[in-house]
Amino acid sequence: MQYPFSRNDDPYVDLSSQDAFATGAPFATFDRLRAEDPVYWTDFTGNDRGFWSITRHADILALNAKTDLLSSARGIRMEDQTEEEYEARKTFQETDAPVHRAFRALASKAFSKGTIARYEDQIREIVTELLDEAFEERQFDAVDRIARRLPMRMLAQIIGVPDEDATWLVRKGDALISNADPEYTDFVIDKVDTEEYRFLPFRSPAAVELFDYANDLLERMDQGEQLGVLNVVLEPTSHGTKMSRDEFRNFFCLLVAAGNDTTRYSIAATIHSLANDPTLLSDLQAGRQNGWEATTDEMIRWATPTTHFRRTATRDFEHGGKHIKAGDKVVLWFLSGNRDEQGISDPYSIRLDRPRNPHLAFGQGGPHICLGMWLAKLEVSVVLQELSRRLQSIEQVDDHSYLRSNFIHGIKKLPIRIAAR
Numbered sequence: 198m199q200y201p202f203s204r205n206d207d208p209y210v211d212l213s214s215q216d217a218f219a220t221g222a223p224f225a226t227f228d229r230l231r232a233e234d235p236v237y238w239t240d241f242t243g244n245d246r247g248f249w250s251i252t253r254h255a256d257i258l259a260l261n262a263k264t265d266l267l268s269s270a271r272g273i274r275m276e277d278q279t280e281e282e283y284e285a286r287k288t289f290q291e292t293d294a295p296v297h298r299a300f301r302a303l304a305s306k307a308f309s310k311g312t313i314a315r316y317e318d319q320i321r322e323i324v325t326e327l328l329d330e331a332f333e334e335r336q337f338d339a340v341d342r343i344a345r346r347l348p349m350r351m352l353a354q355i356i357g358v359p360d361e362d363a364t365w366l367v368r369k370g371d372a373l374i375s376n377a378d379p380e381y382t383d384f385v386i387d388k389v390d391t392e393e394y395r396f397l398p399f400r401s402p403a404a405v406e407l408f409d410y411a412n413d414l415l416e417r418m419d420q421g422e423q424l425g426v427l428n429v430v431l432e433p434t435s436h437g438t439k440m441s442r443d444e445f446r447n448f449f450c451l452l453v454a455a456g457n458d459t460t461r462y463s464i465a466a467t468i469h470s471l472a473n474d475p476t477l478l479s480d481l482q483a484g485r486q487n488g489w490e491a492t493t494d495e496m497i498r499w500a501t502p503t504t505h506f507r508r509t510a511t512r513d514f515e516h517g518g519k520h521i522k523a524g525d526k527v528v529l530w531f532l533s534g535n536r537d538e539q540g541i542s543d544p545y546s547i548r549l550d551r552p553r554n555p556h557l558a559f560g561q562g563g564p565h566i567c568l569g570m571w572l573a574k575l576e577v578s579v580v581l582q583e584l585s586r587r588l589q590s591i592e593q594v595d596d597h598s599y600l601r602s603n604f605i606h607g608i609k610k611l612p613i614r615i616a617a618r
């Protein structure tokens with residue numbers, strides 16, 4: 198089997214290893230696990246406890262909805278956390294109902310489909326500017342010139358901070374979420390002792406600077422300044438509770454991390470597919486697709502930038518013939534679910550004519566379904582539309598490279614040559 202979008206065809210990789218994903222996602226391993234052992238006990242190389250890997254589409258969808266069995270409130274990364282670390286680092290993503298529901302209701306106001314739709318012109322303006330600049334040359338790195346720049350510039354506008362700060366925020370966001378890749382941080386989690394930073398988001402010292410930045414924002418809001426969506430999340434919830442200042446700092450780091458890389462790698466995967474399959478561009482230009490929203494969903498399924506999130510069993514239960522014990526870590530592999538032919542027909546092809554696309558890239562089926570989903574989709578959609586409008590041709594001219602991470606799945610360098618129309 199050829200695995201498009203990966204150079205890794207080893208069916209027996211160690212899923213706890215960051216290196217296992219450094220040459221692309223191990224789709225062959227996921228294929229084997231779905232067929233042979235879909236609820237798979239996975240040892241953790243190193244000192245952490247092992248975990249259950251859930252790899253089938255139907256199982257992920259079913260278990261993600263069972264929040265009474267699987268909690269988000271004991272950590273959401275596969276690595277272990279002590280109670281103290283978890284308390285210091287938690288955001289509303291690491292809570293269960295009813296606390297989660299109350300904060301989610303507040304934050305959703307700012308990120309709803311309707312609210313986000315109002316940003317379309319701003320997104321198009323940024324995309325046009327980036328493409329104008331990039332297209333001055335015929336050959337360039339599409340990640341550096343397009344994919345990496347758009348998401349944070351847009352997020353900066355939404356959270357009401359100056360454009361000039363976006364580049365700095367991208368660098369800090371990279372150091373946080375790409376904490377396993379030496380290109381983005383000196384504090385690689387599985388290679389360097391990060392004990393000193395264990396109370397910080399992603400065990401990353403970059404969070405110290407982001408906390409300072411968030412403190413400034415808090416002070417400005419204390420003095421009555423309006424900072425886009427940030428004022429909204431600080432309002433009291435319907436339960437009368439308010440996000441504490443510590444929680445706000447963690448939430449700000451979550452936004453900078455989540456709002457940055459995931460959309461970037463969706464755009465990178467989109468450009469990678471356009472550059473490697475010329476029929477995609479011609480189909481889009483001829484309107485042979487089910488509309489931009491469906492095409493965007495297909496591209497994000499294809500990319501699946503967030504490979505997994507973890508839960509913790511609240512009590513003993515059976516699933517798929519396995520006995521899962523209270524306290525066990527259970528990892529939902531969205532990346533595997535999105536290549537499961539039982540859930541998605543013809544999953545290794547990009548299909549612009551899918552009648553339905555029940556993909557899991559945003560954590561569908563669970564209460565934590567991505568808050569930034571509409572923003573991410575609108576950005577990817579506008580990039581697709583503008584590229585289709587302006588490109589005569591696009592091709593990859595040299596090898597691409599992948600982020601070293603078993604958490605974030607993405608192309609970090611993509612040399613392309615284009616001809617504009």
Ligand code: HEM
Pocket residue numbers: 269273289290291301352451452455456457459460463497501502503506507531557558559560563564565566567568569570572573574
């Ligand atoms: C294509 C881009 C994106 C992908 C693939 C993605 C993926 C995900 C996934 C899988 C979850 C579920 C987590 C879980 O089940 O525990 C999630 C949650 C979340 N995402 Fe995204 N995300 C993307 C873009 C964004 C953006 C642009 C933002 C912010 C501006 C964002 C903010 C969040 C937040 C705050 C949560 C937590 C929601 C909650 O716990 O209720 N994401 N995302």
